Amino acid sequence: MVKYIAKRFAQSILTLFIIITIVFSLLRLMPDEGYLGAAAEKMSPEQQEIYLTNLGLRDPLLVQLKNFYVDLIQGDLGKSITYRTDVPVLDIIQDKMMYSILFGLGAVALSLLVGVPLGILMAQFKGRWLDRLGTGYIVIVVAVPAMVYFLMIQMYISEWFNLPMLFDEYNPRSFILPLICLALGPIASYAMWMRRYMVDELNKDYIKLARAKGVTERTIMFRHVMRNAFIPMAQYLPATILFTITGSIYIESLFSIPGMGGLLVDAIQRQDNNVVQGLVLVFSSLGIIGLILGDLLMAIVDPRIKLGKGDSVR
Known part of the structure; x- marks a missing residue:
């Protein structure tokens, strides 16, 4: 290891x-x-x-x-040229990072609470109306350009439920729409992969043997199928979480959230190359860390996987 x-x-x-x-x-x-x-x-x-x-x-x-x-x-990323003249890039990123982390963690929690149970229910009721409804949601999220339903959520949901259209750090109700938008994609991803892995497990021989021995469906589903289906998902969870924490560039700009995503847009528009370099370093580092943590988490969840010479999971 x-x-x-x-x-x-x-x-x-x-x-x-x-x-x-x-x-x-x-x-x-x-x-x-x-x-x-x-x-x-x-x-x-x-x-x-x-x-x-x-x-x-x-x-x-x-x-x-x-x-x-x-x-x-030496920890020096240079100084901002046009965004905040002569201010160290590291200080600028640190000011923005907290907003991205808070919204990212909130979106991750929401997507896990909704996406994983949705995938479990879709696998459990395969071919029924709940499975079709979940599949329809996944298809819409994947097929329709994200900016389309983001704008619809911002315009119509904010009006129907009287929610603020733009972020205001002093108004917690303004956090709701950005969190929902950030979570829509991960919810679909978690549901799709959880359903797929659970369906694969349900068709394996050891499940048929368990049923033949009279093991209850509840025990089969929760003790065997869910546990084994979660193992391949564990490999991608850290990467997905870290990508979500960095925030969506479009969502942060759409809702005027002062996070790293909006900072990257502003830095590119103002041609502040030092800030762009610093943000690329942060985003790349988080993505690579996520991939490594995914391998480690997969090995922890399933002790049969050995991360050694000739046994790498990637």
């Missing part, structure tokens, strides 16, 4: 290095205005060139990349 964790950690560091290097290099191909900000209008071409030279942007790309990683190791 320790050897496997060390191996995955090394692979994760390499993956992060590749992602950040690609993003860093692409951002350096963008116009220089992204590093000058509002000061560009007040500078002459010569002053702009001196300013960019002082920032190190006229150094060779490999030198810039080396300097970036040296600063990164």
Whole structure:
């Protein structure tokens, strides 16, 4: 287990290095205005060139990349250029991170409380009206563009139930619609995979043998089927949770939530490349951590799975 964790950690560091290097290099191909900000209008071409030279942007790309990683190791992600001029990027992200974490955890709790039981009921009543209703919901969520039903929820549900359309940190009722929108996708995902894995388990020979021995359906469902069906789901739960915690870029912008998703949109629109780099690093790190935790959770849930040489689950 320790050897496997060390191996995955090394692979994760390499993956992060590749992602950040690609993003860093692409951002350096963008116009220089992204590093000058509002000061560009007040500078002459010569002053702009001196300013960019002082920032190190006229150094060779490999030198810039080396300097970036040296600063990164020291915990320095640079300073904001246009979003909040000269404010450290790390401070900006920390201010926004709490909103994304709170909404992400709330959406995860809601999606687990609704999605997993829905998948269980769909498998238990396979082919009946409840299964068809759940399948219809999953198809709609997957097939219809998310922005369509997000806008419908914001416009109509807010009117029918007299809920605020935009986020207000001093009004808890304004949290309801963003949480619902964030949870719709994960609910469909949990329900779909839980149903699939449970149906697969119900068709296996050991279930037929248990029924032949007279074991009750309740015992079969809760002691055997649900437990074994949850094992493959466990691999993807941490990644899904961490992706949800980072927040939806569109939802945070739609409901004016001051989280990391909305920050990324603003940073791109204002060409604040340092903030964009910092957010890419955060999002990539969370995604990779989720994949590793998924493997570990799967091994914990099912002791038969060994995460060692030649036995990796991925």
